[in-house]
Amino acid sequence: MLPRRVTPQDHNNKQGISVNKQLGQFYMFRQRRFVPFFITQFLGALNDNLFKNALLVIIVSSGISASDSNTNFLTNLAAGLFILPFFLFSTTAGQLADKYDKAWLIRRIKFAEILIMLTGSYALFSSDITLMLGVLFLLGVQSAFFGPIKYSIIPQHLAAEELMAGNAQVGMGTFTSILIGTLMGAWLVSYDGGALLVGAAAVMLALIGWRASCAIPDAPADSSDIRISLNPIADAAGNIRLARENMTVFYCTMGISWFWLFGGSFLTQVPNFAVTVLQGHATLISILLGAFIVGVAIGSLLCAKISGRQVEPGLIPFGAIGLTLFSADLFFASTSYQLANNAISAVMPLQFLSLSGGVRIFVDLTAIGMFGGMFIVPLYAMVQSRTESHKRARVIAANNVFNALFMVAGALIGIVCLSIVQMTIPQFFALMSGANLLFLALLVWRVPEFKLRFLAWITNNR
Structure with a gap:
């Protein structure tokens, strides 16, 4: 007997939310229970990446650091300072989110963002690198406290059949905002007076985000007796x-x-991959990063579309298989590209797409992102729907700690493989493809439901 499809908690039924199943997934952008939250989380992720990437450009290009070794140190310190708060504060954030009204917490977190960005603007204006790094740490603290709320509030405001669409749109919004923030940060800071432009934009985004958070409906806690x-x-x-x-x-x-x-692991290697493997101009980096991130956004939305308004575990193996196939093909496509175009240098984006293998690499990166979206959206929806509401935020906080640990592990794997073992970047992509296949095998072995639902989903969609 096949496991039944996931049925979320009955909390939404208590709220009396009814859904017209004839409406498309984007109808939620007309709902007050979703739109203010979406805007709030979108602008928060955009602001983080705007400031972080502007800071990285300043470190690399402005002469603040006196040597290459100092530049590398500051760059890695900046990345570490943003991740560190997830280890330090995620658990406390989860307790707070399960104890207090989540909308009330969001408004206070977003107000803190205004103060942080005002400080960041002063740091940019005064070219105080130490203060900039301190602001980046505070943004990490803010994100660590927002994280458990972000995914635990969704089931409180959406009906059972809206969970996949809600998570898909939040995932799409998050990755789109990461892309926009990354590009804006590098673009604005390159102008004369760019630091002031970045500061002004950051404060404006924080103000709009706080104003949007004030319209989020109440999301009362079920466990006010939790001890912090x-x-x-x-x-x-x-x-x-x-x-x-x-x-x-x-x-x-x-x-x-x-x-x-x-x-x-893929996103970290894309800049070096674009310049050293593909012989591309620096502008090619943004195009390839954009392909991956847009792919995730597309995959997230497709996931909600093809799941039929249900939390469908069968999409998880489907997404993982796509990740394996297209990351393996990226190895072969990159190798062929190098053999065919080894005499060309400083390749511009349009020229890249016209070269032998260029479109194939672009499609591979987009597809990796797309299948990644199909992989991760149902996983988030299953965590939400199968965790009791009074402890959901703390479970998501544990997830955030694991996320940070795995991201650090991915960075270490990249250092070992590329710097110590001396793999090429395409070989590293091939290694990650094989590792993903092994992880998929482990996942379906430990959770047979994934395999059974995948086979049922494939059969029903022939």
Whole structure:
């Protein structure tokens, strides 16, 4: 007997939310229970990436650092300062989100963003690199506190059949905002007086985000008796125990974390891949990053479209298979491209697409992102729907800690493979393809439901 499709908690039925099933998934952009939250999280992710990437450009290009080694140190320090708060504060953030009204918390977090960005504007104006790094750390703190709320508030405001569409649109919005913020940060800071432009834009986005957060409907907590603790290690262990109460939920968090390791490994290597392997001009980097991120956005929306308004576990193996196939093909496409175009240098984006193998590489990166979206959206929806509402935020906080750990592990794997083992970047992509296949095998072995639902989904969609 096949496992039944996932049915979310009955919380939404208490709210009396009814859904016209004839409407498309974008009808939620006319709903107050979704639009203010979507705008809030979209502008928050955009602002983080705007400031972070502007700071990285300043470090690399403005002469603040006196040597290449100092530049590399500051660049890696900036990345570490943004991730560190997820280890330190995610567990406390999960407790707060389960104890207090989530909309109330969001408004206070977004108000803090205004103060942080005002400080960031002063740091940019004064060219104070130490203060800029401090602001980046504070943005990481803010994101760490927002993370558990972001995915635990969705099931409170959406009906059961809206979960896939809601997660898809939030995923689409997040990756789109990452792309826009990345490009805006590098673009604005390159102008004369660019630091002031970045500061002004950051404060404006923070103000709009706070104003949008004021319109988010209340999302009261179910567990006001939770005791807030400030011991991140003990609390993280407690949150992991909560996640392990349902092993399917636990393995879903592992799957989400794996995606961040896998996707982060690709995104980290794209700049060097574009310049050294593809012999591209620096502008090619943005095109390839954009292909991957737009692919994730497309895959997220397709996931909601083809799942039939249900949380469909069968899409998880489908997404993982696509990740494996197209990342493997990226290895072969890159190798062929190098052989065919080894005499060309400083390739511009349009020229790249006209060269032998260029379109194939572009399609591979887009498809990797697209299947990644199909992989991660149902995983988030399953965590939400199969976790009891009174502990959902703490389970998501545990997921965020795992995400950060896996991202750090992905960076270390990249360093070992590319710097110590001396793999080429295409060989590293091939290695990640094989690792993804092994992870998929582990996932379907530990959660047979994924395989059974995948086979049923394939059969029903022939």
